[in-house]
Amino acid sequence: MPNDSLWRRLRGWVGSGRTERATTPPARANAGSAQVADSLRALLDDPGIPASVRSELAADFSRVEQMLDKLQRGELHVAVFGRVSAGKSALGNALLGREAFAVGVLHGTTTDAEHAMLDEAQHDGLVLIDTPGINELDGEAREKLAFEVAEVSDLVIFVCDGDLTREELDALKSLAATQRPLLLALNKADRYGRDELDGLLEHLRLRVAGLVRAEDVLAVAAHPAPQRVVEVDARGHEQQREQARTPDVAALRERLLAIAAREGKTLSAINAGLYAGRLTDQVSARIAETRKAVAAKLIHHYCIAKGVAVALNPIPVADLLAAAGLDAAMVVQLSRVYGLPLTRAESGRLVAVISAQLAALMGAIWGMQLVASALKGVSAGLSVVVTAAAQGALGWYATVLIGRAAERYLVGGKSWGEAGAKRAVADIVASLDRDSILREAREEILKRLKSRRG
Template sequence: MRGWLSRKTTQDPGTEPGAGDVHLALARESLKELLQDTRVPAPVRAQLARDYDEVRDMLEKLEHGHVHIAAFGRVGVGKSSLLNALLGENRFSTSPLHGETRQAGRAAWAREDAGGVFLIDTPGIDEIGGEEREQAAREAAERADLLLFVVEGDMTAVELEALRTLSDQGRPLLLVMNKADRYTQAELDQLRLRLMERTAGVLSHRNLICASADPRGGGAPQVEELITRLWTILEKEGRTLAAMNASLFAGHLSEAIGYRIIEVKRHVAQRVVRTYCIAKGVAVAFNPVPVADLAAAALVDGSMVVHLSRVYGLPLTRREAGTLVRVVVTQMAALMGTVWAVHLLSSALKMGTGGMSVMLTAGAQGAVAYYSTYVVGQAAERYFAMGKSWGEAGPRAVVAEILESVDRQSILRQARDDLSQRLGGEGS
């Protein structure tokens, strides 16, 4: 690598790579693995196309040894002026119009040994009616390796909240008190103490810097303290910063991929569950013999669980699926005895009348069967989504939560609609 890294990264042949080199290598491998992972379904890749483009950009950034420094803060605090002062030229707009910076802008720091360092200007975090600009600023900050949070005095509640949010991201953060020339030395000392108190536990005192990007009266910019601190960080931690940011981004994308994959699987799983709900409802409604009802129910539920296990890539045998169904049904019976009593009563009516009551009870019993399979399917889907686990609370808590969240009457109405369509078709 060249530029700002050259003085600190030159190694004698045969020496072990430094920590920064190791971090960079690991980060590059993480990004390459994300791009080359063939297990990610095509629909998920399509949904996350923009994120994958950013991974490619991040990988190119690492390959070229680039480091991005982004300025963040409210409208009017002098972010653009501060970056221009660092650059030594007016590259970023400093219009007095409120919220002139509409998108994140970038410029190379053409300072000696600054090859590969880019300064990024962002929209203000408090732009009225500018949610898109605020989002652009946040995204730029998330992609940067080092952040400058610019203020012009004591921090507002909005600024303090934003500072804490950025600090939680784990990136190096400098608080720059711009327009310092507007204060007397006594006022400046008092303001420093105030800012230190308010950022205690969030910001290191050495990362609180005073600057005057555009002094009153047309004097030269006073940014040497900021430049010194930036170069100290870059020379000491530059490679690690770039690697850390890439790793953070890779981690966020991995989470997003995992979430989208789960969503895709969940969508497929819900279609599977409904298909089996209808199949079980029809099987029970058409069979007047109670024992056969139970056999059909067990067969349908077991087949559904096997199907769901394959959707989630966690295949079960039919015996294992049967065990899972029994666990769920046992918890259902304990938690909602009334529904199961209705089911058993309907079966008893069938047996006592030799099947003559089928016309009266088949629809109701089919709907109850539909509902029971729906609950079994939801519980099984939750079990597979958690990696074949019920979690710390166990199956009873999972089933109880599902029963609590499900609108029973709505599901039963859906069951009657689905079954009436199917039964009507069978009868025609």
């Protein structure tokens, strides 16, 4: 659901205010559409989007391509909503002047979005989109589809055939929240007398006040009931027959054409811009998730390498120096994952900063590691394995902390933020379960050490 302030900013950028319905200057509307089109192309052509993310969001990228084509053609897409049997498909056909959409009395007639150019207004680029009924048998799935169609439509016609039910009013409120202009079409107007119809229209305008403008609540008869005609033959015999009546949708058609002519390009550009913004957010989130998953695997790989290396190195204390080199190599790899490459020297300095903060926070742990390193050289038998595994587990834990802290620094754009390195590293330490990490590390290292001894 688009943020209202964002909608207003975009309206100010590419067109006039929605509530005023003023005419957008053609030059301004064209310039706004061109800027939105450039943004869509930049999103589609962005080389920084991984292939895996493009594949995962393929349907969304395809929709952006369709929106770009729509902008270039100057089309205005209009979604037709309503409950089953209110006459959505029939209204679409009446506006088109041909049987473009399936019409039936059973639930489930409309199961997918269908598109057709509005015959009598092709030069204005109106496209009607029929949608599933909001109370179809397979309700949740089809209602979800209907609201997805609303996201890529520039204007919505909500069709009813009498006073609004609670279900219809709730759906109308949800649609209004999408910030699309709404028209309410009271269908089957031929069933009412003039006074009754006027009263019902006034009642509907009161019920939807704040959701639909009063002048956008209109009466239509998409498929009026046949008129009974009595004819008298030459011999004076009366015969009755039914005569089909033409649809009465002129007022609605005129309203659509007026909106298309007045602010069609503005609405189309705004909708495309909002959708592209949502997709950009999704892409950023997916890239962040992908990077985080790759980074987690990378850190785990270096944890194993460092833990085993520290455990196997027979030279006291020297293994800690070798481990620092592994940490620096890990940070270099992490910087590439996040698209902010660091040199080996830069990586070493970052590891030094993180290690200094860790030493200040956890001096006792690093002291234990130094003792364990020294003990390895004078222990024998199984005690060597156990001691080595304990020291390797501490090395593993240190790599987790350094990796997570470096990741925090890179996600921040090579910055610790206003709080600085001390607070960032402290937050990382506090967020991790040290005991579970050490337990996992000891088990993994012991398994590998015993395998090597065997």
